[in-house]
Amino acid sequence: MKGQTKYLLDENQLPKAWYNIVSDITFPVPPLLHPVTKEPTILPPPLFCQALIEQDETKEQYVEIPEPLKEIYQLWRPTPLFRAHRLEQALGTPAHIYYKYEGASPPGSHKPNTAVAQAYYSKEAGVKRLSTETGAGQWGSALAFACQLFDMECKVYMVKISYQQKPYRRSMIHTWGGNVTPSPSEETQAGRGILAEDPECLGSLGMAISEAVEVAATNDDTKYSLGSVLNHVLLHQTVIGEEAIRQMEMADEYPDVVIGCVGGGSNFAGVAFPFLRERLTNGVKTRFVAVESAACPSMTKGVYAYDYGDTAHLAPIAKMDTLGHTFVPAGIHAGGLRYHGVAPLLSALHREGYIDPIAYPQIPVFEAAVMFARTEGIIPAPETSHAIRAAIDEALDAKEKGEKRVILFNFSGHGHFDMGAYDGYFAGKLVDFEYPAEKVQAALCNLPDVGTTA
C-alpha cells in the first residue's frame, strides 16, 4: 500500500508577502458604501485600525509580512501539502489529488492566518481589545488565540444556539482568555432591541455582528475584527496559496483545478488567488471551483447586488453575491458556510467568469468526509468536506473521461469539534435541506436602496 506523499517547506520558505489580487484585476470592483449616506466609503476608522484600512484599499501587488508575525506564523506554518495516494487508489482514478493541510494550527483551521495579523496590527496601533462575532466558534476561538499571543483582550459574541449546543469551542475561547457572550445579549443596544421583540431569540450571525460592531463603535479602546469577506482578510489568507504554489513545484505538477469551500470566501481566496494570478497575468488555464452549501447557495442561487452585512445596518454595504441579509439559512452542520453573502472580491471574480461555483447538500458531503477519513486518515470539518466532495467528483469525472487531471483543494480545518455531526450522519439523522427559494425571495426584498450607485 502506498502512503501519502508530503511536500514540506522550511521556515525560510515561509512567504515574505501576502498577494493582493486587486493589483492584477482589470475590471472594476464596486466600492463599499456607507450604510446611512450610501456614499462610497473606506472601512470606518472607529471600527478598524489604520493599517488594516490601508490593506483593504491598497493597489500594491504585495504586502510584506512583518517579522514578528512571521515568528508567530511559524507555530504552524508553513503547512504541509499532501498528495492523497490512498484516496486516489480508492477512487481508481487517474487524477492526482493534492490537498493543502491547514488543520494543524492550534485552533485547527486556516482562521488564525488572519486572526494573528489583525491582532498584530491592532496591537501596534495601541488597541486594547478586539470584538467579534462567531457562529460555531471556529473564528471566535482563532481570534481569542491571536489576542492572547499579543496580550490583548478579546470579546466574542457567539450565536446563542451554538453557544448552547456546541460548548467546546466556547471552552477554547475561555481557555485562551477570551470573553464570550451568547448573542443576542443584554450588553448592547442591538441585542436589547432584539430581545425586547423576542426574548427567546436564539440569534444569527447578522445579529452577532451588530453587537460586536456596536461594542467597537462605542468603546475607544476596542476595534472590531471580521474573520472573512473583507479584502484585508482575504489578503492575509493568500499565505496558503503562496506556499501551495512552491509545493506544487516540488511535486513537479500544476493544478488543472483548484477547489475550496466558501462561506464568506476567505479560505477559498487564500488558496486560489495566487494561482489566479498566474491565470490573470500569464494566461495559465486553471479552473477555480468554489463549493458552497445547498442550504446557503449565495453564489449559485443568489443575486449580485449591494446588501448589508449585518441585521442592524451598522457595517458598510457591499456589492456581493447575496441571499439577502435577513435570510437565515437552515441549521446545517457546516456552520462556517451559513453567511448570507460572499466576499465582494470573490463575487466580482465570479461575475467576470473566473470562478465556477457549485453547491452540495450535506449528506453527500459527509459521505465524502468519511471516505477521506478512512483513506487519508484525517477527519475533516463539515465545511472542509464540501471541498473534498467536489475534489472527489472531479477525480471521478477524470476517471470517466480517462483524463489525467491535477486537483488541488484546501483542507481548511479538522473536525475534532464536529464529531456530533458525524454521529448524526452514521445514525441516518442528517437532512438534505431543499433550496429555500421562497425564503430567499422574501429576503431579497430587503436589499438596501442605493440609488444609481449600483
Added chain:
Amino acid sequence: MKGQTKYLLDENQLPKAWYNIVSDITFPVPPLLHPVTKEPTILPPPLFCQALIEQDETKEQYVEIPEPLKEIYQLWRPTPLFRAHRLEQALGTPAHIYYKYEGASPPGSHKPNTAVAQAYYSKEAGVKRLSTETGAGQWGSALAFACQLFDMECKVYMVKISYQQKPYRRSMIHTWGGNVTPSPSEETQAGRGILAEDPECLGSLGMAISEAVEVAATNDDTKYSLGSVLNHVLLHQTVIGEEAIRQMEMADEYPDVVIGCVGGGSNFAGVAFPFLRERLTNGVKTRFVAVESAACPSMTKGVYAYDYGDTAHLAPIAKMDTLGHTFVPAGIHAGGLRYHGVAPLLSALHREGYIDPIAYPQIPVFEAAVMFARTEGIIPAPETSHAIRAAIDEALDAKEKGEKRVILFNFSGHGHFDMGAYDGYFAGKLVDFEYPAEKVQAALCNLPDVGTTA
C-alpha cells in the same frame, strides 16, 4: 514580543530505526511470567504476531523501521520541536524550555507511533483484525486510525463510563471504521462474568483488557494490541526521542532534564530512552523526570513486584511498579494515567536510579495547562499537562537558584477532546484526590504468588 522557535526535520531525517534500550542496560530486567504456570515466558503467540514478539525479546540495539511504515509516519512525522520563549518570559526564568510536539498526528497524540507499527506487522502476518481496550479513547482511536490505513478491522472495548461520558473519541473510532463496544459487555465470557455479579458495572481498564485479550485468544484471525507497557510498544515510541536528539543539536543545546507524563510509560520512554542511551553509554548527566497523577501514583507510592496486567488474569504477569491490579483509581480527567502499573522496563530503570518519579494532583496540573495555552497557544491534554507542570516547576526552581537549565518535555497530545475538563477547572469543580493509601494497601494483598521467581 518573541515568538516560539521551531526546529524542523525534513522527511529524509526521519529516524531509520527505533532504539532498543535493553541492549545498553547492564542490570537484569525480570522476565514476564505465564499467568497460570508462573514460569518465565515470551508474549503468547495466540495474542501477538511473531515480529512483535521478537521485538519484545530482542537484544539488538536498533530495529529498522520498514519503508512502508516510514511512508505512513510521514503523515505527521517528523514532528516539530519548539522552544517555548513566551512561557519562559511569563515565568521570568533563565531556563530554556523545549517541547516535542506530538499533538499534530491525526488522532492527536503520540499513540499512532506504535499503532501503525503494530498494524503493519500484523497485516504482514496475515492478521485480519486487532482487538484492544481503551479508557478515554486516545489509544482506541489511534488503533482504529492505524487499522483503517492497513485495511484491517479494529475491535475496541471501551470502559463503559467513558463510552457514556466521552462520546467523541468513540465517534472518531467509528469514523475510522472501528467497532467499539462498551465494557464490560455480553460479548465475552469475562464481560458476562462481571455483569452477572454486577449488572450496573461501569467498567475499568483491567476489565476491558480481559475482554480484548479473550477475543484475540478465541479467534484465529484476531490478534491483541496494547498501547503501552510492553517492550515493543516503548521501542516504537523511541522515534520521538531520536528526532528530539537531532533537533536539540539544531538548537545547539542538550537537556539537563527530560520530562514526560507516565500512565503505562510509553510516551515517557519514547522521549527519554534515546537520551538515556547517552547517559548509559557516554555518562552524560541528564536527569529523567517521570510525572504521574497523585491519584494513581504507581512509581512514587507503589511496590516493585510481579503483578497481573488485567482483572481476569489472562495476560502475562510482569514485574513492575504497581498499585495492585484490583486498584481502581479515582476519576481524574487524565484518563491515560489511570493504569495500576508501569512498563517493566521503566520500573527496572526507576529501581536502578535512572528515573526520578514525581506525582501531582490535578488542580495544579490544570493551572499549568492554562498557563501553557495562554503563552504558547496550544491547548494540552490533561495527561500532557502533568509534564508541563513539572517543566514549569523545574523552570521556577532554576529561577530561584539563578541557574541556566535546559528543560525538554514531551507534549504527548492536544486537549481538543478534553474541553469539558477545562470547563470543570474554570468552574472550580475539580477535586484533588488524596493518595488512596487504604485502597492501595487492600489491592496489594491481591498480588500473584510467584514463589521464588520474584
